[in-house]
Amino acid sequence: MSALTVKGLxxxxxxxxVTSDVNLDVQPGERRxxxxxxxxxxxxxxxxxxxxxxxxxxxIALFGxxxxxxxxxxxxxMGMARTYQIITLFPRDTIIHNVSLALLGLxxxxxxxxxxxxxxxxxxxxxxxxxxxxxxxxxADRPLAQTSYGERRRVEIxxxxxxSPKVLLLDxxxxxxxxxxxxxxxxxLLGIPRDVTMVMIEHNMDVALEFAERITLLHFGEVIVxxxxxxxxADPRTREVYLGH
Amino acid sequence: xxxxxxxxxxxxxxxATLPFWLADIYYINVSSQILLYAxxxxxxxxxxxxxxxxxxxxxxLLGIVAYATGFMLMEGLGHPLxxxxxxxxxxxxxxxxxxxxxxxxxxxxxMITLAIGEILWGLAYRWISFTGGDNGIGxxxxxxxxxxxxxxxxxxxxxxLIIFLLSVIAxxxxxxxxxxxxLRGTRDQPRxxxxxxxxxxxxxxxxxxxxxxxxxxxxxxxxxxxxxxxxQTVALTSSAEVLLMVIAGGPATLLxxxxxxxxxxxxxxxxxxxxxxxxxLLGAIFVAIxxxxxxxxxxxSARLWRLAWRKAGAQRAKTEGKP
Numbered sequence: 194m195s196a197l198t199v200k201g202l203x204x205x206x207x208x209x210x211v212t213s214d215v216n217l218d219v220q221p222g223e224r225r226x227x228x229x230x231x232x233x234x235x236x237x238x239x240x241x242x243x244x245x246x247x248x249x250x251x252x253i254a255l256f257g258x259x260x261x262x263x264x265x266x267x268x269x270x271m272g273m274a275r276t277y278q279i280i281t282l283f284p285r286d287t288i289i290h291n292v293s294l295a296l297l298g299l300x301x302x303x304x305x306x307x308x309x310x311x312x313x314x315x316x317x318x319x320x321x322x323x324x325x326x327x328x329x330x331x332x333a334d335r336p337l338a339q340t341s342y343g344e345r346r347r348v349e350i351x352x353x354x355x356x357s358p359k360v361l362l363l364d365x366x367x368x369x370x371x372x373x374x375x376x377x378x379x380x381x382l383l384g385i386p387r388d389v390t391m392v393m394i395e396h397n398m399d400v401a402l403e404f405a406e407r408i409t410l411l412h413f414g415e416v417i418v419x420x421x422x423x424x425x426x427a428d429p430r431t432r433e434v435y436l437g438h
Numbered sequence: 439x440x441x442x443x444x445x446x447x448x449x450x451x452x453x454a455t456l457p458f459w460l461a462d463i464y465y466i467n468v469s470s471q472i473l474l475y476a477x478x479x480x481x482x483x484x485x486x487x488x489x490x491x492x493x494x495x496x497x498x499l500l501g502i503v504a505y506a507t508g509f510m511l512m513e514g515l516g517h518p519l520x521x522x523x524x525x526x527x528x529x530x531x532x533x534x535x536x537x538x539x540x541x542x543x544x545x546x547x548x549m550i551t552l553a554i555g556e557i558l559w560g561l562a563y564r565w566i567s568f569t570g571g572d573n574g575i576g577x578x579x580x581x582x583x584x585x586x587x588x589x590x591x592x593x594x595x596x597x598x599l600i601i602f603l604l605s606v607i608a609x610x611x612x613x614x615x616x617x618x619x620x621l622r623g624t625r626d627q628p629r630x631x632x633x634x635x636x637x638x639x640x641x642x643x644x645x646x647x648x649x650x651x652x653x654x655x656x657x658x659x660x661x662x663x664x665x666x667x668x669x670q671t672v673a674l675t676s677s678a679e680v681l682l683m684v685i686a687g688g689p690a691t692l693l694x695x696x697x698x699x700x701x702x703x704x705x706x707x708x709x710x711x712x713x714x715x716x717x718x719l720l721g722a723i724f725v726a727i728x729x730x731x732x733x734x735x736x737x738x739s740a741r742l743w744r745l746a747w748r749k750a751g752a753q754r755a756k757t758e759g760k761p
Contacts, residue, residue: 243633269635281630283623294623297616298634306617306648313616352634 194257196221196390197242197360202251204234204241204414211237212248213414219360219407221256222387226405226422227394230434234414235394236278239362242392243275244268255360270299272359276349276366278394282337288348289333292320295352323355324348327381343374350381361385363393367400375400402426410434453599457592465708466591467663472703473595473602474659479683479695480609481652486681487690488618489645490625491539492548494677495555499535499650501562501672503528503657508575508667509568517581525654532650536643543628555677562669574668577661588662598659605652610692612648621645622690686727688734697735 199217203210211234219225227235240246242253244265252261255271263271283291293316297303302313310316324330327347332340337348346366353361366382367375379400385391395401408425410418412434418425425431457466478500485491506527510520539550562569569575580588588594612618623631624638632638661667670676679702687698705723710716731738 245629245633266632266635266637269633275633277630281627283626283630285622285626290619294619294631295634297620298631298636300616302616303620303636304617306612306615306644308616309611309614310616310619311614356634 194221195219195254196223196256197392198252198254198257199238199242200252200254202238202241202253203249204237204246205249211414212241215251215411215414215416217409217416219390219392221359221390223390224404224406225390225392226401226408227392227411228396228398228401228408229411229417232413233411235411236364237414238411239275239364239392239394242362243273269356269358272357273362274353274356274358274360275362276353276364278364278368280342280345280349282345282348282352284337287334287336288324288329288340288344289317289320291337291348292323292333292351292355293317295323295355296320299356320355323351326354326384327351328377343370343377346370346374346378347381350378354385358389360390360392363391363395365394365396367395367397379404457595463591466595468703468707470591470595470598470663471707472700473598474656474663475680475683475703476696476699477602477605477652477659478656478680479687479699480605480692481649481656482680483684483689483691483695484609484612484645484649484652486684487694488613488621488625489642491543491642491645492681493539493551493649494548494674494681495535495539495551495553495558496649496653496680497672497674497676498555498558499528499532499653500657500660500676501558501667502531503654504661504667504671505562505569505575507658507661508577511577512575517579518583521581521658524658525651528654528657529647529650532647532653533643535650536646540639540642540646552674552677555672555674559669559672559674562672569669572669574666577665577667580662580665594663598663601655601659605655606692606696609652613692617641617644682724686724686735688736688738691734691736694734694736701735 195218197217197219199215202212202215204212215238227238229235237246241248244260244263248261252259254260255268255273258271260268260271283294296316296319300316321330321333324333327350329344329347329351332344337345340348350363350366363382366378370378375397382391382404393401393404402422405422407420408422409416410425410431417434418428418430420428456469460466460469478496482493482496485493503524506524507520510523511517515523535551535554538554539547542550563571580594582588586593588597620631620636620641624636624641628638660671683698683702684695685698686701687696688694701723702720705716705720709719713719727735727738733741
């Protein structure tokens, strides 16, 4: 059974077809890279998969279960997590509070207005464990406002990992990072176990190509080329719309 | 931390012994007013401070409860029954209020709450058979549970104080809870909260309900305090006044709305006895707060205090450094 299946997905904003008839089949444990020039509809595709946008037609299935009409807020409970291209964190709080919110989101405790949040020790412990995985354990109590851009990227990933997703969607995790930071995040992503299926949008070809097993090339909302890393890199259409520019 | 507890003990002792050192009955009544408005302001702070939703219709919610109480007493119901039904009506009214206004956030939310507040004001003014129109509804008596009559300013003050303390405790528990953390999350990053698995709308809805509960409690205290309710209480100026209490004192703090309520009530009822143009004074104070402490009196004072403390520390270090 596929981890993520997208069939005939279409989305138009007015007359602009941002996603047209996209099919995607990602196997469990696979590392899939989605590439394409600016405006190819990569982030829109992510927003459709996570349910933040409603498709005009087509279907999305997670491990065989149709989730096309499942509200986006239910999808994390079904094992789907994402990071954002534009960092979307809670700037007034500490790093550990950010990660705790990610954990609380999947806990029934999130509705409890009576107990002290500090008494939910497992949130903090699991949060610290997730921060250790991204190498930020020592900064857990630092306010987010006092962290660097690269550290925030890693907090984003830690929040997604904290939810123990089965499918992880990464939207340009290397964007804006220095070479050193890029290497750290790269190591971090390579260390994620195979029970997590990963789909990544990325422009940095040097790190992204090493990560990917299969690559999907989007152009004007359509899948132009799909195949193994070698196939897609060798394909003349890839060079034409993307690599050769 | 211990300094904080000491300050809390002093404040509690001052409030508990207030009728002994504040001999004038007038000031006892002003204190009751401050406390009941503080409950109202705390209720609005749930939305303005913690949910990031600015309401300009809260006087309407308070009015629904006050009118309901007055009307039922006029119809001959007993005090306990009238209070319980009025609270229920207040919560039902809040649910409708929330369902309508939560279709939007930001400016949209403000405009919808403003419109609802104006509709309620219009109803209070025009639905004469129910509200008495401009003449309002008068209450003949205050409740006297177990023979403890609240007709004296002292007994009413202590009743209000107890309800006020319960409200502050409820608010403190709410703010520290996981739900409180989720609510603040929806204020700062609603989109992210949704992607993390939270039901943003429902969180905001229940926050409205908690806000409505505190507002309803304040409404009942208000109508028993003044023993009168008229359209003026429901008007936009009243909604704006309580919003100013929150903003002036410091939104998203526990102490801020209380300080804001004290400020507005004191200027309105005490200082207005000495200065005819007290509205002007209140306006000037708000302008000063916005310029000097845009985050509100309580967080602003804390910031200045820390700054002064650090400066004094640096001064001490300098003088000690010299032989």
